[in-house]
Amino acid sequence: MCTKKTAFAHDIAQKLLGHFSQGRYLQIGIPSLIDLCRITTPHKVAVSEHIDIADIPDHLSPYLDHLTLWNGSPKKFLAQNSLDFDVIAITTPCSAKAVERCFDFLSPHGAILLTNHSLKECDTPTAWGETFDSNTLEEISCSLISAPQKTIILWRTPRQQSHPFIKGINNMERASSEKIPQVPDLHSLLKPPSLTRGSISHLKSKGEHPLVSIVIPTYNQAGFILQAVDSALAQTYPNLEVIVSDDNSTDNSQQILKRYQGVKNVRVYKNAKNLGRVGNYRKALFDYAHGDWVLNLDGDDFLHDPTWVAKAMKTISSSPGVFIACANQVVLHSNGNVRKSSMNRNFPPIITSEEAFEAMRDNSFGTTHAATIYNRHEAMKLGFYSYDIISSDEHSLHRLIANSKVAVFPDHVATWRFHGANATVQSSAAQKIANLLRPISSYDYGLQQGVIAKETGWLEDQIRLACNDAYRLLKDHADAKGFYAFLHAVKKICPKVYWEFLLKPKFLLKGLAISFGILKPRLSKGK
Incomplete structure (x- = not known):
């Protein structure tokens, strides 16, 4: 069962993970499987002797595909484990020896989080200190205690390894300061609730012009990459860096x-190994970009409005509480035809989270990577680009919009190039099924943040949009089997939408044409 203390601990874990590009999370003990599923990070492992996935409602079950559950004793898991983790949360009673053992699997800058569940019968800061009276533990760890929520964070002493986010504490109540090196932001980190809309400090750098990173992830896009970089360099905004993140291209x-060697505001990186599309997004955001604000421009797309960044930043800088700016794009087909998107019209210059989510229902408001600028620091806190799904960008941006x-x-302002090899066009039935996590997660998170009302039918409308997109399986790939597998996955989430699309005449006729061999694939199927 979820408690306020459990939710508070998961909120801290989410913010701690915002400092690590690999985002490797281990949780020992599962007081709330739903809260665990809602932690957004690329690698999640949970250990418990009592795991009941029946706790997860059917419509949230896709979360489980992004979580590794280990059913057994923590002691046995630690004896067999060979992985390192960036954040280890212990939510079950433990000894100092067990905590000491966890340090063996902690990444160099990692942190261990202990909640009230793991503190046995200790009720005071003095007693908590006595819980960790192992001489070895005293030597290898520093601790910070949040008395109101009985939460402890441990990390390696500065003698062993300095921590990137440890630089000072601002009046932390009941913190054992003699043990704590200087730590930035842990005061706000431990302050419930999580991200509060409109309450986050307005970040700026270099006077009136915060640094904006135009991040260009690319893989084997030699034919397009110059236009992408040149369009970024053509932006009129005065404080800009252009980051190319090459995912180990073979072309x-x-x-x-x-x-671009010698161009002072261009940096080109090549990943040592291929991380995949979403992994490359995250690597560029967490490790390569330095800006307070980010625009993610795929290597086969380009910006055709050189004033886009300047216009967006002018509005952002004069509008406290705005952490994302969204414009529109055009679609350029390989035959030269151009189609303009109809989203984001007839809105006031600034809208609320509630208004944005309401307009998502009919797709009148939306986000596209190249036409969106967002706050990098808040994006990292929220776990951007954690899930390897087709709409990882929308999944991430919707979390920020909710705050x-x-x-x-x-x-x-931007051009999305349609060339038949796009990930969205080539996605298979399995990928479209996995991508159902996007509307489910956006809905779930919107409910948590209070920007969606449960009775509005928001999820049903988003699933309908996903079903219309899945029609490509029939129209482009003649994959009737894949389409009906997709609908079967929809049935578990929204039975009403399943029956609605199963019986649509257009889909029935297309399925019959495929069955009789009348309809052939127009495009080769994705993998």
Whole structure:
């Protein structure tokens, strides 16, 4: 069962994970499986002797695909484990020896989080200190105690390894300061609740012009990458860096990118191994970008409005509580035809989270990577790009929108290139099924943040949009089996929408045409 203390601990874990690009999380003990599922990070492992997935409602079951559950004793797990973790949360009673053992699996800058559940019968700071009276533990760890919620954070002493977010505490109540090196932001980190809309400090750098990172993730896009980089460099905004994150391309991308050697605000990175599309997004955001604000421009797309960043930042800088700006894009087909998106029209310049989520229902408001600028620091706290799904960008941006006012521009500022090899076009039935996590997670998070009312039918409307997109399986790939597998997955989430689309004449006729061999694939199927 979920408690306020459990939710508070998970909130701290989420914020701690915002400091790590790999986002490796281990939880020992599962007081609330739903809260555990809601932690957003690429790698989650949970250990418990009592795991009951029946605790998860059917419509939230896709969360389980992004969680590794180990059914057994923590002692046995630790004896067999060979992985390192960035954050280890202990939510079950433990000894100092067990905590000491966890340090063996902690990444160099990692942290161990202990909740009230793991403190046995200790009720005072003095007693908590006595819980950790092992000489070894005293030597290897520093601790910070949040007395109101009985939460302890441990990390390695500065003698062993300095921590990137440890720089000072601002009047932390009942913190054992003699043990704590200087730590930034842990005061706000431990302050419930989580991100509060409109209450986050307005970040700026270099006077009136915060640094904006245009991040260009790419893989084997040698034919397009120059146009992407040049369009970023053409932006009129005065404080800009352009980051190219090459996901270990096997074409001549690196040779082409050599032309930017010596350009002071361009940095080109090549990952040592291929991380995949979403992994590359996250690596660039967490490790390569330095800006307070980020625009993610895929390597096969480009910006055609050179004033986009300047316009967005002017509005952001004069609008406290705005952490994301969204404009529009055009679609450029391989035959040269251009189609303009109809989203984000007829809105006031600034809208609330509630207004944005309401407008998502009919797709009149939406986000596209190249036409969106967002706050990097808040994005990291929220676990951007944690799930390897087709709509990882929307999944991430919706979480930020739920915590922010939104600057909306009707302008078409970017070009999305349609060339048949796009991830969205080539996605298979399995990928579309996995992508159902996006509407489910956006709905679940919107409910948590109070920006969606449960009775509005928001989830049903989003699932309908997903079903219309899945029609590509029939129309482009002649994959009737895959389409009906997708609908079967929808049935578990929204039975009403399942029956609605199962019986649609257009889909029935297309399915019959495929069955009789009348309809052939127009595009090759994705993997």
